[in-house]
Amino acid sequence: MFAFPGFNSSGLTLSAGPRFQLCDGLNRRSFLQIGGLALGGLTLPQVLRADAASGKPNSKKSVIMVFLSGGPPHQDMFDLKPEAPVEVRGEFSPIDTIVPGMQFCELLPELAQRADRLAVIRSLVGSEGRHAAFQCLTGNDVERQPPGGWPALGAVASKLLGPTAVGVPPFMSLAPRMKSPGWADPGPPGFCGQAHAAFAPYADKASLELKGVTRQALAARQTLLDQIDGLKRQADAGALAGTSAYYEQAFGILTSSALVDALELDREDPSIRARYAGGSTEPAGYGDAGPLLNDYFLAARRLVEVGVRVVTVAYGRWDWHGRPHGTNFENARDHLPLFDQGLSALLDDLRERGLDRDCSVIVWGEFGRTPRVNKNGGRDHWPQVACALLAGGGMRTGQFIGATNRFAEVPKERPVHFQEVFATLYHQLGIATDHQTVNDLTGRPQYLVDHTRYQPLPELV
Numbered sequence: 001m002f003a004f005p006g007f008n009s010s011g012l013t014l015s016a017g018p019r020f021q022l023c024d025g026l027n028r029r030s031f032l033q034i035g036g037l038a039l040g041g042l043t044l045p046q047v048l049r050a051d052a053a054s055g056k057p058n059s060k061k062s063v064i065m066v067f068l069s070g071g072p073p074h075q076d077m078f079d080l081k082p083e084a085p086v087e088v089r090g091e092f093s094p095i096d097t098i099v100p101g102m103q104f105c106e107l108l109p110e111l112a113q114r115a116d117r118l119a120v121i122r123s124l125v126g127s128e129g130r131h132a133a134f135q136c137l138t139g140n141d142v143e144r145q146p147p148g149g150w151p152a153l154g155a156v157a158s159k160l161l162g163p164t165a166v167g168v169p170p171f172m173s174l175a176p177r178m179k180s181p182g183w184a185d186p187g188p189p190g191f192c193g194q195a196h197a198a199f200a201p202y203a204d205k206a207s208l209e210l211k212g213v214t215r216q217a218l219a220a221r222q223t224l225l226d227q228i229d230g231l232k233r234q235a236d237a238g239a240l241a242g243t244s245a246y247y248e249q250a251f252g253i254l255t256s257s258a259l260v261d262a263l264e265l266d267r268e269d270p271s272i273r274a275r276y277a278g279g280s281t282e283p284a285g286y287g288d289a290g291p292l293l294n295d296y297f298l299a300a301r302r303l304v305e306v307g308v309r310v311v312t313v314a315y316g317r318w319d320w321h322g323r324p325h326g327t328n329f330e331n332a333r334d335h336l337p338l339f340d341q342g343l344s345a346l347l348d349d350l351r352e353r354g355l356d357r358d359c360s361v362i363v364w365g366e367f368g369r370t371p372r373v374n375k376n377g378g379r380d381h382w383p384q385v386a387c388a389l390l391a392g393g394g395m396r397t398g399q400f401i402g403a404t405n406r407f408a409e410v411p412k413e414r415p416v417h418f419q420e421v422f423a424t425l426y427h428q429l430g431i432a433t434d435h436q437t438v439n440d441l442t443g444r445p446q447y448l449v450d451h452t453r454y455q456p457l458p459e460l461v
Helices: 029-032 043-055 134-138 153-161 220-236 244-256 258-263 270-276 294-308 326-350 418-429
Strands: 060-065 094-096 102-106 118-125 170-172 279-283 291-293 310-314 361-364 386-392 397-399 412-415 436-441 445-447
Touching: 029 220, 043 134, 060 153, 060 294, 094 244, 118 412, 118 418, 118 436, 134 418, 153 170, 153 310, 153 418, 153 436, 258 294, 270 294, 279 397, 291 326, 294 310, 294 326, 326 361, 326 386, 361 418, 386 418
Parallel strands: 060 310, 060 361, 118 397, 170 310
Antiparallel strands: 094 102, 118 386, 279 291, 361 386, 436 445
């Protein structure tokens, strides 16, 4: 059993066609149309062909990006102000962490014991202030885009680095379908091209359904492999010449590949899976965001372990304006303990498997929250400053970077721009933003960040 609704071990889209049929009633054209799994309109063979043509290096560096949809309250997590007036400091108290001088919210005791593995940016600036994953996924503003649009981090990694292994997409999104499409954004391919769009197996249930084929006909992988063998025997070589290798790779992804195995969470050691336990498959908050489900953290680890370069996770709903949907603090009491458990389990798992040196983790949302609690017990949008959490990848951790004033309103020292974080993430992947460019759709080379202003964070790398 898969842990996520809408995904199954067949993982296929099969559609009827007019050409000759195999003995089980499936026709050859059906097989050739397999593979439109939320890949920006391209089939898996097209994407694999593009990857194979790239001749990219086979670095194992990776990034897991956890997007906290809606904007988490920085002053209730990592930047508490216990000396501020009650309408600013809120209901939570700080607790000491394992690192002297670092304090976290009392609802984050597990992360507090792992603070030596965390770098917390308390002075993140540059937010557009819009409810969307776009800036967190691309590092750029949606209003000012070159022809083709800004690509997500994962799309750039796909284009410049390519896959680490046959049948393993470089860029994957675990964002499910949501009512708020801006939060469900898997990461745009932009001017990198549709071949580098995120592979998003949970985003489009329709593309995972079997059309015109019963599940009984595809109940076992061996059955499907037998059908593929039959196709090879019956198809004329000329029709498949030059394409069969890519279709075989596509069948590998969709049937017996490491990717499908990685998404079968029931294969995980029960003791490891128990660490991640918690949450629900239901949409978090009031129905317009992704689920608050710790299995997403486990899936992300399993994916980078098999070679996915960039995995994005949409976790929970953090837009807490107050009643009638619960106060900021009621929602925090629901979200923060699960977040604490799930992220801590991920950090432990990565270290125990020796993945923490190569895998960088970034956790953030699109902006911070208002310093003063509103009349409904909520905190509203606050793009002036936010927080971000980084771990792994050999970065220098166990530190705060930046600080805000006494009401957590604005940075008072070391403001850190979104693009500095992205320059750091690209550096972690082995991509040098001071000279690396990608052509937009007019053929004009575009830098990935404004390298004249923003460099990788020297505090981290």
